[in-house]
Amino acid sequence: MRFSFRSWMARVALALALPAGALVAAPFSAITAAAQTMPAGAKPPEAFPRVKLTAGMFVIDAAVAANDPDREQGLMYRTQLAPNEGMLFVFNENAVHCFWMKNTLIPLSIAFIRADGTITDIDEMQAETTNNHCPRNNGTYALEMSKGWFTAKGIRPGTKIQGLPQPQ
Template sequence: MRFHLRSLIARFALVLALPLAALASFSTHAAQPNAQTMPAGAKAPGDFPRLKLTAGMYVIDAAVAATDPDREQGLMYRTQLAPNEGMLFVFNENAVHCFWMKNTLIPLSIAFIRADGTITDIAEMQAETSNNHCPKNNGVYALEMSRGWFSAKGIKPGMKIQGLPSPQ
């Protein structure tokens, strides 16, 4: 009788353990695709330099992309942004700088900005598209935020972004 009871307890434990193991495996695999989509050599979000910008009364936590490799990667592979988090692109020349959304997993809004901090254009961009988004005016900065951020905050062309670094 003891053997039968032990066997029954062991089988019951196994019946409970298998679904838990499957759930743990699923959770691990569910978290990995985001990690696996970032190719070797890509910068992790926390590896970009950061600075605080202001747009009206709003403080923006901006990652800074000021080198060619950083600008090429931008917000690619990210699955989310914090509510007032974005990425500031700093260019070496005053020109029309176009953007696209290849490998960018979240929809974004982009503000194109002159050297004096004035926003010239704002565009809405869909995730994972190859459409070009180009400003009508020359500029040295672009600021990407979660889609709809600028309109939700009442930030429009003609307004200024404060705290911008000097262009290189």
């Protein structure tokens, strides 16, 4: 392949003029963007244990937050989720567990779940807010997915989630 210095400079100028999203290195840029927005001491997304859950015919790839530090961080600082990716919060007690969206950069839907896997409540949450989102019923689990995911899949209270890990 032959090129001149002038054509090389034109390509560099074009690359600098394009928005960052137009560059093809999506996986690298996604990792870089996540690394840049994570504060020191925050657990990176790939460090959370994962579990496969099912809701009817849908398979969910869920990161698991089963201890206080992981539950406190949750999906904070994340800029995106894969289409069927979410976070499962596992609690050691059957109670009303409330959530908020402080430092959470993407809007989410949350399903509150009893110990037997039955969804009791679903709520929609706006990014970066401190509004409380509390279920009307006690539960042992909560599952966060991209905003609108449960509605788009026809999943509502009464649906059972399969594959839930046992609380510690």
